[in-house]
Amino acid sequence: MDWLTRLGGNADSVRVGLFVDGPNVLRDEFDVDLDEIRETAEAKGPLSLTRLYLNEHAPPGLIQAAEARGFEVVTTSGDVDVRLSVDATEAAVSGAIDVLAIVSRDTDFKPVIELAARNGLGTFAIAPGEYGNSDALRNAAQDAVTLE
16 A cells, blocks of 8 residues: 555645755755755655754754754764664654655665555655765655755
8 A cells, every 4th residue: 555545545644754864965066955855855745754864073053054944953973874764764664654755865775765665655765966866766766856
């Protein structure tokens, strides 16, 4: 059963979980805007989870800017990918979201997208730029977009 069928065909009641891989996305070469990320994910429905994952060396200005834009900032001293994967998997299997949106260029998140789809969730991969595309993520997700 897919996510829209689970909701009785009512896309208005969809809950989108947005998970952003900060270290792989927020790089000078991509020039990604946090507002653009939000808007892109909101095209799938209202955001119920909006998380930006950063490592312990993230500048305080970035954390403040993200929080001002409605992101819950999760910082970790360990591997950002592991924490994001665990949290996204938990959201997917707990029923907290209907669509999983991952913003990354890292193929490490392919298993999370596949698990979400197997559990009937919609899946959405957002790449930070043309050179930040991951064929593996794009092909695993039901929908994908590249930010310009």
